[in-house]
Amino acid sequence: MTTALRHHTLLPPGGSQRDLAHAAEALHGHTRLVGPDGTEIKLPGEVFAALREVVEALSNGLAITIAPHTTQLTTQQAADILNVSRPTLVKLLEGGEIPFEMRGRHRRVRLAELVDYQERARVRRRSALDELAREAAEDGSYDAVDQLPRTR
Structure with a gap:
């Protein structure tokens, strides 16, 4: 049962x-x-x-x-967890960003691999933001904008 x-x-x-x-x-x-x-x-x-x-x-x-999750996810379940479209997830899978297995004609993603990808992506984003902030501080553009520009 x-x-x-x-x-x-x-x-x-x-x-x-x-x-x-x-x-x-x-x-x-x-x-x-x-x-x-x-x-x-x-x-x-x-x-x-x-x-x-x-x-x-x-x-x-x-x-x-x-919220319990199975440890083997369909591409739709994995996409929902990452909050991306299924085609975007498939591109990540086919590009080697996230390991997957084929079950017949269907791709399956291990939850542990998905969590690892989320952490790697978080670290990459943080690193990129830190680099941008460092460059902006070095070239003086960090303090260049005193207020937001008017749009209307």
Whole structure:
């Protein structure tokens, strides 16, 4: 029997954030959960990190959306995660930016490869912005515009 994957949004509790803040603080350095009956559960590192992020966000008054993903994605699922069109994703795949597998006539993308690509793209963007800012500071154009030009 298969279970349907669905996303779920958790809202911060309406009462005091003090208990959540205490829980977030207590999670730093502990990798075991103790249930109400005293049973201890050792958490894998990935689960522990996710739980800590959830509790910290909720303690700061933020909502959390939990959305399970399969680890093998269709091109449409991968494009949706990257927020690009499917043809754009296919260009990235065919250009070697993101590894993929062929299943018959269909391309499949591993979620881990997609996350790696997102991080590489983020680093490239940050590096390019840093370089632009450095060049602008060197040639004096960084301070050249005192205000935005009128467009109307």
